[in-house]
Amino acid sequence: LWINVRIRRMQQKLAQEGSNNSGALRQSLAANFNDSVDEKGGIISGLIIAKDYWAFVDEGVRGVGGNSDITNNAMPNQNATSPFKYDNKKPPLSDILRWVKTKLPAKGSDYFSALNIREGIFRKGTKPTFFASDVLTEQAINELNEEIAETLLQDIANQSGSVDQLLQGRS
Numbered sequence: 001l002w003i004n005v006r007i008r009r010m011q012q013k014l015a016q017e018g019s020n021n022s023g024a025l026r027q028s029l030a031a032n033f034n035d036s037v038d039e040k041g042g043i044i045s046g047l048i049i050a051k052d053y054w055a056f057v058d059e060g061v062r063g064v065g066g067n068s069d070i071t072n073n074a075m076p077n078q079n080a081t082s083p084f085k086y087d088n089k090k091p092p093l094s095d096i097l098r099w100v101k102t103k104l105p106a107k108g109s110d111y112f113s114a115l116n117i118r119e120g121i122f123r124k125g126t127k128p129t130f131f132a133s134d135v136l137t138e139q140a141i142n143e144l145n146e147e148i149a150e151t152l153l154q155d156i157a158n159q160s161g162s163v164d165q166l167l168q169g170r171s
Helices: 002-016 024-031 054-059 093-103 110-124 138-170
Strands: 037-040 043-046
Touching: 002 024, 002 138, 024 054, 093 110
Parallel strands: none
Antiparallel strands: 037 043
8 A cells, every 4th residue: 555655646746747748657657566565574575666767757867058059049957966967968869759749739840849859858957856756755664664563563462362362262
């Protein structure tokens, strides 16, 4: 339940931040949920699976700044805090072109629009959404640990009562 709630919160945060462009990241969060919790030897582990680029959406990416190669307009970096940054390799044009063709109204050249968007992402970077880091906090994990501890105590108390009843029935 805890992981399910966190996945839903991350999906909601993606939608609130306007970072649910293709829906692939949001969908990937829930895709493997049924297989994500395991218990072995008294250790409970949970796994949230997402697209490999989730951290870039969560923390954003620093741009290189400077002037656009296409328009020569100034495009200052808008993210100075991300550990991720563009150096000289621009984002993949094919993914941006696919997005342009499916999400933007048909005006002019899709290819030129994709080039401009790619240049803007490369120069300005992307802002962080914190869709995961705001949800999967130390406090949330501590609350989970407390909830598990309480549940285990209740289970032990219930089993202890059953054992006592069995022992009394034998006497």
